[in-house]
Amino acid sequence: MGVNGGTMDSKAIISPGRTHGKAATYIAGCRCSPCRAAHAERILRQQHRRAITVGKDTGSFKHGRSGYVNHRCRCEVCSASASEACRAYQAKVAAIIQSGYRPEPGENQAG
Ligand SMILES: [Zn+2]
Numbered sequence: 603m604g605v606n607g608g609t610m611d612s613k614a615i616i617s618p619g620r621t622h623g624k625a626a627t628y629i630a631g632c633r634c635s636p637c638r639a640a641h642a643e644r645i646l647r648q649q650h651r652r653a654i655t656v657g658k659d660t661g662s663f664k665h666g667r668s669g670y671v672n673h674r675c676r677c678e679v680c681s682a683s684a685s686e687a688c689r690a691y692q693a694k695v696a697a698i699i700q701s702g703y704r705p706e707p708g709e710n711q712a713g
């Protein structure tokens with residue numbers, strides 16, 4: 603008699619017209635893997651867009667490599683310049699190695 607019959611069915615009923623693999627279908631209650639993936643992707647994209655917007659809103663610092671390092675900004679400008687700086691550094695290191703430079707332990711004593 604005291605049994606609660608109002609427990610929600612864990613299996614949501616999706617109307618047959620729904621297309622799976624869409625965030626909207628996930629929001630409607632479907633938890634199949636294509637729908638979950640679509641929803642996760644949408645969340646990620648929203649977070650990404652928000653990060654860019656936040657980065658653009660905070661005009662108190664210069665965007666670029668310093669913004670990436672000092673302000674942990676991950677907007678397009680900062681990310682691009684950080685990855686470019688990283689690439690430039692790698693290229694510099696490669697150039698030094700190619701030029702035949704080898705740091706010697708006793709280099710300081712030379713002369
Ligand atoms: Zn689904």
Ligand SMILES: [Zn+2]
Nearest residue numbers: 665675677680
């Ligand atoms: Zn930035």
